[in-house]
Amino acid sequence: MSELSQIQVDLNSYSFTGRQSAELPDFSSLTEESKQELRMVGVDVDAVGERAGTFLQFDHSTVHCKSSGKGVEVLGMRQALEKYDGLPEYFWKAMDPEKDDFTRAASREELHGGYFIRTEKGAKVAEPVQTCLLIKGQNVGQNVHNIVVVEEDSEVHIITGCATSHGVTSALHLGISEFYIKKGGKLTFTMVHNWGEDVMVRPRTVGIVEENGVLQNNYVLLKKVRSVQSYPTIYLNGEGAVARFNSVIVTPTGSHVDTGNRIVLNAPNTRGEIISRTITTGGTIVARGEIIGNAVPARGHLECKGLILGGGLIHAIPELQGCVTGVELSHEAAVGKIAQEEIEYLMARGLDEDEATSTIVRGFLNVEIMGLPQELRESIDKTIAELDASDAM
Amino acid sequence: MLQIENLHVSIGEREVLKGINLNIDEGETFILFGPNGSGKTTLLMTLMGFGGYTVTAGKIVFKGVDITEMPTYERARLGIGMSFQRPPTIHGLKTRHLVSMCARGREIDVEGMARTVNFDEFLDRDINSGFSGGEIKRSELLQLMAQNPDLILFDEPESGVDLENMTLIGNTARALLDGASSPMPSTCMRDLRRRNKTSGLIITHTGYILDYVNADRGQVMYNGVLCCDTRPTRPRDILDHIGKYGYKECIRCLN
């Protein structure tokens, strides 16, 4: 099998039933190890009160769901479907269940949960809402559906961690996500992945942004995973809508990550930007990106930069499609290695080779621009530093 | 402080330095002249230990330690600092962060230091990204201040610098070398005395830097060797001489 061909998933290898967990009213009963797992993907377990809301899914159960009640509602998906009569405006409305094998599987298999997050009109939610979808059992198949509704002129930052527990090597995560950003709404959506080494991940995401709405999407994947394949698509349907994607991806040997973003500029004065920074230390990365310009004036920019450190493969596939006169789309792609000149410059300042390398790598990945809360940034920095030491740079 | 003995250096197949002998004492500043392509930058790069510069014979001794085979970062930690002529841009690395790393754990006032070289507004920019010629010089000096080396290697401090900046750069270089007009008022006496012993090796074509630093000796590099080591070697005299007669005197001297 070539490095670039798709990794096949056998749905029958995973159990989609029988992994129920008891509710977790607070985090005092969690072991230090579990807390650490949650912290790694951005869940602040120590100061839950400083979050606008917290949602936790373990395997097939929603175990914790709370919101401060200030401008934002956070519900488990099953609860939300009950409360809002099946969410007829939102559930499977942006996403077509017939899109591919995984959307079909997700619509057919038992729904395990996921979150429903909705802001109140005009609410500027100051603290992030944090959610975590955790797989705790070997060979568990997790099927979640998430819906985010950002009402008119409101703002929220959602931090989502998706992970497997320590010791779980194999699992399948299916996740449908639908984002609805209404007029003048702003969603910052930060997703941190931290999987076991044989885990298969098949998220499917669609977002619709109305007039002057903004989606800022951040994605961080630094640890080994068998295969991730995802290609979120965002439709900028209202005039002045903006979408920005920042991705930071590292693949150690054995990881196969095929990911990218698609932005469709459907209205005048829309802007789309896709920036990815990828590093392989032996694994395979297919870094995709597509901007489609269907209206004018509209602008899009795509930037894929990859570093190959000690083997591996990066295939950057930036695509631009302009369908009308006057659309402005551009892209920049580069795959290379760390320049010796940069390492020597830092060594001349007294940094040894490892320090110099990790300093350059950290700068290259440039997690800073995501504007993440401090604890999450520190946790990511720590992972990057560890990765340098262990992954043959 | 620095002893270079019979140093031969090749870049690829080509021998660029052909037997350099040079001593620089503690606290002494040495000026290196020479035509384009004669090997001056090569000597500095070799002293810093960069890849691609192969020492085929001879040795370099710094503070009594043979550093000929030492990796670059160990030389830096031992006290050699260099100002780069064309330093690379490192994206995502803030100037502030690099400056504080230069201090290697010593407590320093990055903002205060930056102000003395009029560089505080650049601290949040990626290092060297879009810096102009003069800004590069100030950034390099700032890093050297944080590093506090005992031997400073400076390649053409005046290139690409306007008159006003030349004064700033010249005074800062002087301060780094002799500690008299210290740019860091908080420096304690012990450090001051220590910094009195800072040595320098400066490459210059124009000699503008001589207006600022106390340069003790100089020599001309020509085609990979140093010449006129028997003549009076005051840098000013050499400069005047080159100005009047060009480098052809050196050829005669070598023959």
Ligand SMILES: Nc1ncnc2c1ncn2[C@@H]1O[C@H](COP(=O)(O)OP(=O)(O)OP(=O)(O)O)[C@@H](O)[C@H]1O
């Ligand atoms: N990387 C390289 N590959 C091949 N030749 C090189 C390389 N670097 C330097 N050289 C050659 O070595 C010789 C000495 O170069 P060097 O840069 O040391 O000169 P210089 O005295 O500093 O000159 P200038 O006054 O122009 O800066 C030159 O002929 C140059 O072309």
Ligand SMILES: [Mg+2]
């Ligand atoms: Mg030179």
